[in-house]
Amino acid sequence: MVKASNPSYILAIDQGTTSSRAIIYLAQSGETPKLKPIASAAHEFKQHFPENGWVEHDPEDLWQTTLSSCEEALQQAELTAADLAGIGITNQRETTVVWDKQSGEAIYRAIVWQDRRTAAECRKLREAGHQTLVNERTGLLLDPYFSATKISWILDHVDGARARAEAGELCFGTVETYLLWRLTEGAVHATDASNASRTLLMNLAQREWDPELLALFNVPAAMLPEIRDNTAEFGCTTLLGDKVPVVAMVGDQQGALVGQACVSPGMLKSTYGTGCFALLNTGDEAILSNHRLLTTLAYQLDGKPTYALEGSIFMAGAIIQWLRDSLGILDNADESEALAEGVPYSQHEMLIPAFTGLGAPYWEPDARAAIFGMTRDTGRKQLAAAALKSVALQSHDLLTAMAEDGQAIKKLRVDGGMTANNWFMQALSDLTGHPVERAAYSEATAFGAAFLAALQVGIFNSIKDIQQLHKIDGEFNCELNHDQQQKIHQRWLAAIEKVR
Ligand SMILES: Nc1ncnc2c1ncn2[C@@H]1O[C@H](COP(=O)(O)OP(=O)(O)O)[C@@H](O)[C@H]1O
Numbered sequence: 001m002v003k004a005s006n007p008s009y010i011l012a013i014d015q016g017t018t019s020s021r022a023i024i025y026l027a028q029s030g031e032t033p034k035l036k037p038i039a040s041a042a043h044e045f046k047q048h049f050p051e052n053g054w055v056e057h058d059p060e061d062l063w064q065t066t067l068s069s070c071e072e073a074l075q076q077a078e079l080t081a082a083d084l085a086g087i088g089i090t091n092q093r094e095t096t097v098v099w100d101k102q103s104g105e106a107i108y109r110a111i112v113w114q115d116r117r118t119a120a121e122c123r124k125l126r127e128a129g130h131q132t133l134v135n136e137r138t139g140l141l142l143d144p145y146f147s148a149t150k151i152s153w154i155l156d157h158v159d160g161a162r163a164r165a166e167a168g169e170l171c172f173g174t175v176e177t178y179l180l181w182r183l184t185e186g187a188v189h190a191t192d193a194s195n196a197s198r199t200l201l202m203n204l205a206q207r208e209w210d211p212e213l214l215a216l217f218n219v220p221a222a223m224l225p226e227i228r229d230n231t232a233e234f235g236c237t238t239l240l241g242d243k244v245p246v247v248a249m250v251g252d253q254q255g256a257l258v259g260q261a262c263v264s265p266g267m268l269k270s271t272y273g274t275g276c277f278a279l280l281n282t283g284d285e286a287i288l289s290n291h292r293l294l295t296t297l298a299y300q301l302d303g304k305p306t307y308a309l310e311g312s313i314f315m316a317g318a319i320i321q322w323l324r325d326s327l328g329i330l331d332n333a334d335e336s337e338a339l340a341e342g343v344p345y346s347q348h349e350m351l352i353p354a355f356t357g358l359g360a361p362y363w364e365p366d367a368r369a370a371i372f373g374m375t376r377d378t379g380r381k382q383l384a385a386a387a388l389k390s391v392a393l394q395s396h397d398l399l400t401a402m403a404e405d406g407q408a409i410k411k412l413r414v415d416g417g418m419t420a421n422n423w424f425m426q427a428l429s430d431l432t433g434h435p436v437e438r439a440a441y442s443e444a445t446a447f448g449a450a451f452l453a454a455l456q457v458g459i460f461n462s463i464k465d466i467q468q469l470h471k472i473d474g475e476f477n478c479e480l481n482h483d484q485q486q487k488i489h490q491r492w493l494a495a496i497e498k499v500r
């Protein structure tokens with residue numbers, strides 16, 4: 001690869017659960033290193049909920065909203081594709097697409113990470129005693145969250161699909177693989193190690209598809225993409241008007257880990273978007289949790305893996321969307337901050353947001369949401385505060401699990417849409433007991449993908465260079481004492497037990 005000129009433009013694609021985004025960065029190394037966003041565009045797309053607990057996306061929507069966001073960001077920046085040194089893709093993870101190798105058409109809608117339709121299948125596999133093998137090989141748990149049972153479901157429910165997959169006529173991909181296929185017009189079928197580590201099919205130690213797991217989940221090897229480093233030559237696209245290489249791909253939460261400069265062991269970031277994902281860098285050691293956290297590939301560079309311990313919460317900002325869209329008690333998400341102001345943490349209302357089951361450290365796919373302790377005084381203010389508090393309390397549970405695994409952390413680096421809410425930021429510090437540092441850019445995910453792309457084209461030399469680019473715009477410190485925290489945690493844990 002020819003080294004790009006310094007400075008250069010990088011396009012980051014962030015294909016998320018609710019929207020597709022494209023951000024153009026100016027990347028520059030030297031005395032004053034920079035990675036500065038100069039233009040961006042985003043498009044939301046339709047969420048499909050065909051049955052209770054099912055969540056689907058139309059793959060064509062994912063592609064079209066991505067493509068139009070890229071075109072609009074280029075226009076806004078007054079650049080053309082010829083000005084771009086490379087593309088970095090980051091994406092919602094686990095979401096599963098299966099398409100026809102010849103026509104490129106998806107044979108079923110994408111089954112989204114939040115989808116619970118394979119809960120019974122996962123339970124059967126757990127009852128048959130496969131949890132330990134799966135956990136040791138992949139670092140993950142037998143939960144519908146991950147891709148393997150979603151692939152199998154598609155093969156078993158679309159006419160003739162299993163035979164076609166075995167004959168090598170179908171491709172599987174998580175979203176970055178599907179976008180790469182579309183960008184390269186069917187020339188490249190590849191994934192990266194961070195996304196592959198979320199499928200339940202990759203052996204975490206070798207970073208290769210594991211034949212025993214393929215047999216267990218009944219997934220034909222012929223439909224799987226090639227696994228590459230996070231920074232690599234992934235192929236070129238000409239669809240933006242000129243030839244541009246795709247040079248980095250990374251799952252969105254691992255992207256945010258890099259974007260928050262958590263590139264040394266012991267550093268943790270927590271991203272508060274639709275869900276919340278806390279990732280702790282554990283270096284070259286894949287630590288298996290005793291408290292049902294996930295072990296995952298953080299990033300792989302030059303064939304060398306860096307691992308992370310992850311706590312995943314399915315509903316964070318999505319609870320605020322629920323208050324806005326389903327209950328209609330908010331006009332917009334920002335309003336939740338003013339409403340929660342003045343409501344004490346000791347309020348009697350307690351919201352358990354198990355709308356799509358409970359994630360880490362509980363992993364109860366069948367648990368459902370509840371609000372306890374309502375009285376005639378309960379109104380919009382109390383519900384907004386209970387919703388925000390529930391995200392902070394779930395974070396506390398994750399950090400406690402990490403500490404019990406021997407991985408105590410000193411502070412929380414946070415990013416994502418919810419971190420604009422100062423009431424929530426203070427509650428997070430108060431209820432976890434940790435200092436909270438908010439990233440100056442809420443788009444840490446795209447920032448991480450852009451950095452990895454700039455690393456691959458030679459603007460930056462080492463993953464550690466991201467440390468010079470990291471900036472914070474707010475710090476929040478705990479103002480509660482231990483007794484006050486304990487009282488709230490005890491009531492929270494009692495309420496959690498009721499929905500389990
Ligand atoms: N001021 C706010 N207070 C609380 N939640 C917010 C606020 N602003 C945005 N959110 C929530 O943040 C989420 C969007 O964050 P974002 O990082 O864009 O998510 P994603 O990448 O998952 O699409 C939405 O669920 C929204 O409800």
Ligand SMILES: O=P(O)(O)OC[C@H](O)CO
Nearest residue numbers: 016017092093273274275
């Ligand atoms: O699209 P987000 O930002 O909600 O992230 C989704 C996660 O990658 C799911 O594991």
